[in-house]
């Protein structure tokens with residue numbers, strides 16, 4: 156009987172240790188051995204304190220009171236202990252027994268459950284926070300979860316969806332959930348209408364598979380109106396990039412002179428209207444810059460800006476370039492025909508530069524376009540309506556061209572709606588300082604230079620020159636000077652300046668050249684040396700003006716020809732002029 160009892164006790168998972176009333180161990184089953192890593196042979200008959208430290212069994216012997224469900228650590232294992240006295244029938248304490256249960260596994264399981272809970276919470280928070288509308292159904296197609304984005308998009312709440320068939324939200328189209336549950340495969344890009352407002356959406360869905368079995372389906376729907384809005388924005392962005400072809404705005408027009416300011420103000424007013432603008436001014440005054448600025452300040456700024464240099468395109472091609480052609484219009488015409496520049500600029504602006512160069516034939520066609528607001532392609536019979544703002548520019552005297560019957564008067568009236576005259580650079584010397592500063596900043600960046608100032612004589616030279624090529628020539632001149640300057644020089648002096656193109660000589664220009672050369676002189680500041688240098692440079696300048704004609708130069712200088720030769724020889728001998736190596 157005792158053996159059988161021991162067998163039963165050994166087979167239980169609970170560890171058991173019993174002691175007699177003298178604290179000696181009387182029972183130590185197999186589970187106790189596993190838990191304490193002490194063999195029953197070592198334990199039995201020993202005082203319990205020797206075998207198990209901090210045991211409370213002796214306390215139980217004394218008090219006779221049970222201690223139940225006590226959690227404690229034993230060799231890194233969490234156990235639950237029940238300790239009870241062993242009582243005789245008449246209540247006498249015969250010993251005590253402790254039963255331990257290893258609960259590590261249970262704790263691990265509990266931890267896993269807690270973790271799973273956390274994962275679930277995180278997943279739920281993510282699903283709720285996402286802007287995509289999500290719905291989940293079970294294997295029978297019954298709604299189990301929707302997120303707030305879904306409610307926002309469809310108008311349906313938990314009440315309408317959870318526990319209901321997955322087709323309840325559909326206004327038009329097949330349920331993606333049902334398709335997924337049927338095929339077990341993901342579905343993509345289905346267009347449907349959902350909700351009471353029949354919202355257009357794109358849906359995609361995927362199966363939820365657990366252990367190889369389809370347990371449900373999860374779907375994401377995207378609002379097509381949002382997608383369309385994204386396309387619209389993309390399109391607008393493309394247009395903005397395209398309109399960067401007109402890259403300048405009024406802020407890029409540098410100058411503070413009253414005469415330029417007047418032109419800018421007039422252009423700004425014109426920009427707000429659809430009126431045809433004609434920009435008049437010499438070459439390089441900034442007519443194209445103005446055309447860009449007008450386009451970019453108008454409500455057509457997101458549409459195309461098309462520049463046509465009427466002088467650069469072959470007269471035979473110009474018509475088909477401007478108005479396009481139909482397929483088979485002429486030998487060599489591309490298949491499908493070609494869109495003309497007017498059509499390309501539809502909704503935007505066409506800038507016809509050098510309009511004075513148009514042939515009378517093309518002038519007649521252009522007049523028709525301006526009057527009818529439609530184009531007729533070469534070889535075509537059906538006119539195409541167009542909405543284009545026309546800006547033209549010219550540096551030729553159109554009025555004279557009309558008198559000479561090179562330009563049509565009726566076209567002139569059509570084009571001359573808002574004439575804007577852009578003054579030549581020599582008419583606005585006040586702008587020079589600002590322009591030079593602006594150009595130096597620009598070339599500092601482009602060429603990696605660090606020029607901070609220009610010497611007074613440079614400005615003097617610049618202001619004394621005629622600038623027949625206007626701002627373009629000034630740009631070129633400063634750019635070349637900036638190449639001449641070394642990396643760490645911060646003062647631009649006359650030494651850095653390139654030769655100015657001769658143009659039509661005038662006295663100011665001559666003085667400028669003299670000043671430029673004087674700055675090339677060395678450190679000899681004696682009056683004799685400087686006066687002699689001035690004399691030499693002045694003679695050279697006058698000679699240059701008279702294209703080397705010595706008689707005319709001597710006459711202009713008020714000296715005899717003999718004196719001129721004498722002076723030139725003498726001055727060349729006497730003057731040691733330090734030349735800038737870079738120039």
Ligand SMILES: Nc1ncnc2c1ncn2[C@@H]1O[C@H](COP(=O)(O)OP(=O)(O)OP(=O)(O)O)[C@@H](O)[C@H]1O
Pocket residue numbers: 407408409410436437438439440441442443444445508548550626627630
């Ligand atoms: N006021 C200004 N401020 C800054 N840059 C200017 C100004 N005027 C002209 N420019 C610059 O000078 C150069 C020539 O200008 P633009 O091409 O506009 O002149 P244009 O009058 O159209 O010349 P063309 O008649 O030869 O075609 C351009 O690089 C332009 O940016």
